[in-house]
Amino acid sequence: DVKVTQSSRYLVKRTGEKVFLECVQDMDHENMFWYRQDPGLGLRLIYFSYDVKMKEKGDIPEGYSVSREKKERFSLILESASTNQTSMYLCASSQPPGDQPQHFGDGTRLSIL
Amino acid sequence: AQSVTQLGSHVSVSEGALVLLRCNYSSSVPPYLFWYVQYPNQGLQLLLKYTTGATLVKGINGFEAEFKKSETSFHLTKPSAHMSDAAEYFCAVSPYYGNNRLAFGKGNQVVVIP
Numbered sequence: 580d581v582k583v584t585q586s587s588r589y590l591v592k593r594t595g596e597k598v599f600l601e602c603v604q605d606m607d608h609e610n611m612f613w614y615r616q617d618p619g620l621g622l623r624l625i626y627f628s629y630d631v632k633m634k635e636k637g638d639i640p641e642g643y644s645v646s647r648e649k650k651e652r653f654s655l656i657l658e659s660a661s662t663n664q665t666s667m668y669l670c671a672s673s674q675p676p677g678d679q680p681q682h683f684g685d686g687t688r689l690s691i692l
Numbered sequence: 693a694q695s696v697t698q699l700g701s702h703v704s705v706s707e708g709a710l711v712l713l714r715c716n717y718s719s720s721v722p723p724y725l726f727w728y729v730q731y732p733n734q735g736l737q738l739l740l741k742y743t744t745g746a747t748l749v750k751g752i753n754g755f756e757a758e759f760k761k762s763e764t765s766f767h768l769t770k771p772s773a774h775m776s777d778a779a780e781y782f783c784a785v786s787p788y789y790g791n792n793r794l795a796f797g798k799g800n801q802v803v804v805i806p
Contacts, residue, residue, distance in 0.1 A: 583735070610792060619701060621782065621798035622736075637793075669735055677792040678724045678743040683735030 581606045583684040585670050591690045598657040600687050602670030608682075609675055611653035613637075613645060616667040616686070628653055629675070660691045694719045694785045698797035705777075706805045711755075711770040713800045715783035718764065725766040726784040726794065727757055736782065742766060753777070778804045 586601035604611065610629050614622040614637075624637030626645040634645050642664060646654045653672075657664055667688050671681040697716045705711050717723060724743050728736040740751025747759040753776075757768045766783060780801050784794040 622796040673792050677786040679792055680738045685735045
């Protein structure tokens with residue numbers, strides 16, 4: 580079974596802090612994704628990576644950056660957290676091609692005070 | 693560009709009644725289609741997917757979906773709702789080429805009434 584592990588289930592940070600969200604997958608998948616989930620808006624893609632050190636912007640990259648130094652680990656970084664970044668963050672991984680499903684972690688509920 | 697429309701953010705269904713969740717997509721190329729389910733405080737789990745071949749796809753927990761190209765639809769059904777079906781359901785589309793980036797619908801929150 581594919582396992583996608585997010586480092587924290589709940590996180591509380593203060594405005595202006597630099598925040599790191601970590602995600603690790605154990606299935607040697609090429610692709611990794613970061614989404615945020617907000618009520619009524621569904622899942623919106625922030626960034627994705629299709630190889631080590633490769634990244635592409637998703638639909639809402641502003642205020643975020645990512646890092647993928649190893650194949651199994653994909654980090655989401657909030658450079659200077661703001662209250663409008665309070666949300667549920669979901670990480671996923673998959674293998675190409677497009678008929679392969681994404682496998683999701685349990686999410687990190689982040690609150691910015 | 694791809695997009696997915698799911699109407700009705702909240703859907704109420706009586707226990708034992710038919711569950712029907714509608715999904716319409718737009719895609720400039722033949723798509724791959726997915727339904728995911730999210731239980732409270734969990735990530736998304738794959739219910740079923742359509743790639744090629746048979747247009748009626750069976751998934752886990754008694755769910756199935758039918759791909760209708762002429763209607764650009766991929767509606768999800770279950771003949772008889774169970775209390776354990778209370779969850780949020782997302783339809784998603786991916787192009788048949790590329791790095792399987794998904795476009796998600798906004799989701800349907802299903803409430804099962806005893």
